Amino acid sequence: MPAERLRRDSARTRDRLLDAAGELLAGRGTEFSLPDLARASGVATATVYRHFTSVHDVHREFYHRMVDELVGELEHISTRHHGVERLRLIDERWVKLAVRWGRASTHIRRPEGFLERVRADDPLTSALYDGLAPTVRELIAEGIVPEQDVDYAILLWITLFDERVIADLTATAGWTARRVARSLTASLLGAWRAPSDVAAPAP
Amino acid sequence: MPAERLRRDSARTRDRLLDAAGELLAGRGTEFSLPDLARASGVATATVYRHFTSVHDVHREFYHRMVDELVGELEHISTRHHGVERLRLIDERWVKLAVRWGRASTHIRRPEGFLERVRADDPLTSALYDGLAPTVRELIAEGIVPEQDVDYAILLWITLFDERVIADLTATAGWTARRVARSLTASLLGAWRAPSDVAAPAP
Incomplete structure (x- = not known):
């Protein structure tokens, strides 16, 4: 097979494995093994081991894919919209993504704080910070919200839009x-x- | 030994085990065994197994002790204070407790939502809800905050006072x-x- 097609197949398998990991996470939390993942996805165990070194690796990659999706949406919306309209559109997409991630996302929360990960230059958290900060700064510059600590403002944002809160309001409160x-x-x-x-x- | 003293000794050992569990959680997260807990606490392994059936049991009890402490404080403050003053005092105690629980608390978050646990009549979550609701209702009755969905208001409260947020603002932001x-x-x-x-x- 040409290299391009191999890469595409590999990316497709990885996505399929992460989709299956989402179902396992939703169904029974973090307590599953790589052979469980092979069974659930219909992918050969040897192939699963080529993609992931451990179940922790699977959790981490599932989390990465979620944040990547959100960061992608932030960039898309931010180049096209401004002010409260931008905030509103970002929040709508965020909730829709969280609803799609569903219960799986509530099982793999990082114990380290958001600001802690930003200060440690964690690439994904920094990308999320950089995706949210311009909206906060614009709302301050336009006088829609008062001058304030941008780090604290972003921490409030990611805290309120917690996947567990969104799951609770949609699934429990209806x-x-x-x-x-x-x-x-x-x-x-x-x-x-x-x-x-x-x-x-x-x- | 008289039964009373036995009970007191047992409660003291349990507290010592949960304190040691807090240090293990803070240091390395949820990945420890009951023998690890015995070593860390200086309590005989057989005694540890009399108190806990599994490490999950330890996590659960550690979480219970935290929420119990908070609920106790809520009751104490609520019988003595009113209005915004009561809210302010509750929030101060909450943050001080969370600072004392420290990083340990950020490792044992429940994946189920707060409202989900209230609807399922989880005793501890219901006690927390019942400890917070009168303050929200009083602020509404006094016109300090507008008429609103009390469930949603309480969800906002416990979401903002998340242990990870408090740890982030104290430990990371200083x-x-x-x-x-x-x-x-x-x-x-x-x-x-x-x-x-x-x-x-x-x-």
């Missing part, structure tokens, strides 16, 4: 993806607009 | 516990006060 996106965007704008001394004790 | 509590309380009040149509598209 909200539509649209309603979840609208509500979380409203809450986030409220949080960003809050005067930072609002919680000061009475003098 | 904020004091006081500053974290003030800032998150301000953001939460902003989110609760946000008009729910703030993110509606321009007509």
Whole structure:
């Protein structure tokens, strides 16, 4: 086979394995083995071992693919839209992606903090930060939200748009993806607009 | 030994085991065994097995002890204080507890959503819900925050006061516990006060 086609086949197999990993994660959490993944995907065990060195590697790659998808969407939206409209469109896509990732995503949360990973130059977290920061800076520059600590503002954003929160509101509370996106965007704008001394004790 | 003293000794050993579990969780995450816990705590392995049936049992009990502490504090504060003052005091205690739990707490997050666990009558999550709901209802009744979906309001609260967020702001950003509590309380009040149509598209 020509090299190009080999690469394409390999990428397709990898995607198929990660799709199956998503089903395993959703069904039974992180407790599965590479042979389990082979069985679930219908891919030969030897091939699975060529793609992944361990189950932790599978978790990590599943997580990477999720964040990659989100970062891709951020770039696409950010070049075409501005202001609150951009925020709204990003949040809508984010919720739709999280709904598609489903319960699988709630099993593979990193224990390290978001800011911790940004400071450590974790490439994927930095890409996410860089994808979100221009929107926050633009909203500040346009006076839609007040001057504030951009790191804290982004931390609020990724915290509210947590996959477990989105899964809870759609699957448990029965909200539509649209309603979840609208509500979380409203809450986030409220949080960003809050005067930072609002919680000061009475003098 | 009299039964009372036996019970007291047993409770003390359990606490010592959970303290050691906290150090193991903080140091290397969830990947440790009951014999590891015996070594780390200086408690005989046979005794460890009398307290816990598996490492998952240890994770669960560590999580239970954390939420129990928080619920205890909620009750204590709620009977003595009102309004924004009560919210502020709860948030301060919450952050201080999370700082004490430290990195250990970020390794044992439940994959099920908060509302999902409340609907399933999970006793600990229900106790937390019941500890938080009166404060939200009082703020609504007093007109400090507008009429709103109490489930959603509480979900925002426990989401913003996530242990990983608190660890990130204190350990990574270097904020004091006081500053974290003030800032998150301000953001939460902003989110609760946000008009729910703030993110509606321009007509």
